[in-house]
Amino acid sequence: xxxxxxxxxxxxxxxxxxxxxxxxxxxxxxxxxxxxxxxxxxxxxxxxxxxxxxxxxxxxxxxxxxxxxxxxxxxxxxxxxxxxxxxxxxxxxxxxxxxxxxxxxxxxxxxxxxxxxxxxxxxxxxxxxxxxxxxxxxxxxxxxxxxxxxxxxxxxxxxxxxxxxxxxxxxxxxxxxxxxxxxxxxxxxxxxxxxxxxxxxxxxxxxxxxxxxxxxxxxxxxxxxxxxxxxxxxxxxxxxxxxxxxxxxxxx
Numbered sequence: 001x002x003x004x005x006x007x008x009x010x011x012x013x014x015x016x017x018x019x020x021x022x023x024x025x026x027x028x029x030x031x032x033x034x035x036x037x038x039x040x041x042x043x044x045x046x047x048x049x050x051x052x053x054x055x056x057x058x059x060x061x062x063x064x065x066x067x068x069x070x071x072x073x074x075x076x077x078x079x080x081x082x083x084x085x086x087x088x089x090x091x092x093x094x095x096x097x098x099x100x101x102x103x104x105x106x107x108x109x110x111x112x113x114x115x116x117x118x119x120x121x122x123x124x125x126x127x128x129x130x131x132x133x134x135x136x137x138x139x140x141x142x143x144x145x146x147x148x149x150x151x152x153x154x155x156x157x158x159x160x161x162x163x164x165x166x167x168x169x170x171x172x173x174x175x176x177x178x179x180x181x182x183x184x185x186x187x188x189x190x191x192x193x194x195x196x197x198x199x200x201x202x203x204x205x206x207x208x209x210x211x212x213x214x215x216x217x218x219x220x221x222x223x224x225x226x227x228x229x230x231x232x233x234x235x236x237x238x239x240x241x242x243x244x245x246x247x248x249x250x251x252x
Contacts, residue, residue: 083102
């Protein structure tokens with residue numbers, strides 16, 4: 001189901017096999033193999049954290065080389081609830097501000113940037129429609145996953161029961177302390193609180209996906225906590241740090 005690989009010093013995990021029948025490439029990258037310097041060392045893909053632009057550009061080029069793709073479509077990621085529909089291929093990289101999820105029916109490669117937040121990949125193998133959402137706690141509260149699935153169903157004729165979802169490495173319940181939850185999280189989320197105000201946000205995403213009509217057997221979670229595992233960038237652990245990439249692309 002998962003295949004860890006390394007090419008040119010870049011480590012990544014390919015979980016395309018989770019999706020029934022294939023048809024999609026879905027990969028998340030570790031933080032190694034790039035050119036960015038401390039504290040963004042080394043495969044930082046974000047231009048918005050203080051890293052040098054030429055370093056970020058080279059890191060993105062390396063990711064494209066590993067995957068054999070011509071361009072990346074990424075988002076400004078504002079912890080909101082706006083969903084972008086991408087229905088044409090881009091000849092060069094583009095980052096669109098103001099959005100936190102992308103839905104596409106093309107072979108365009110889609111990228112989410114992370115440092116504890118989830119990247120949730122969604123794929124309908126029958127309609128050949130893919131989506132990926134950036135899900136932090138604000139995204140969970142704002143229902144970004146439900147709004148992404150709504151775009152898939154309303155604009156691309158997907159059926160929720162056909163959609164397969166994968167929750168990427170992210171901040172685990174072991175590390176997601178949330179002291180202000182009483183005033184910032186809706187009461188229905190409180191059931192996901194463990195001891196000492198620690199929350200299981202991937203479990204919240206699993207619940208939200210099931211509420212949208214996904215079959216529980218079609219919802220998968222990669223059990224890696226980004227704060228615990230130093231192979232990944234973590235804002236909770238380091239504060240000033242880079243962002244690693246999850247990249248999704250429908251295959252011809």
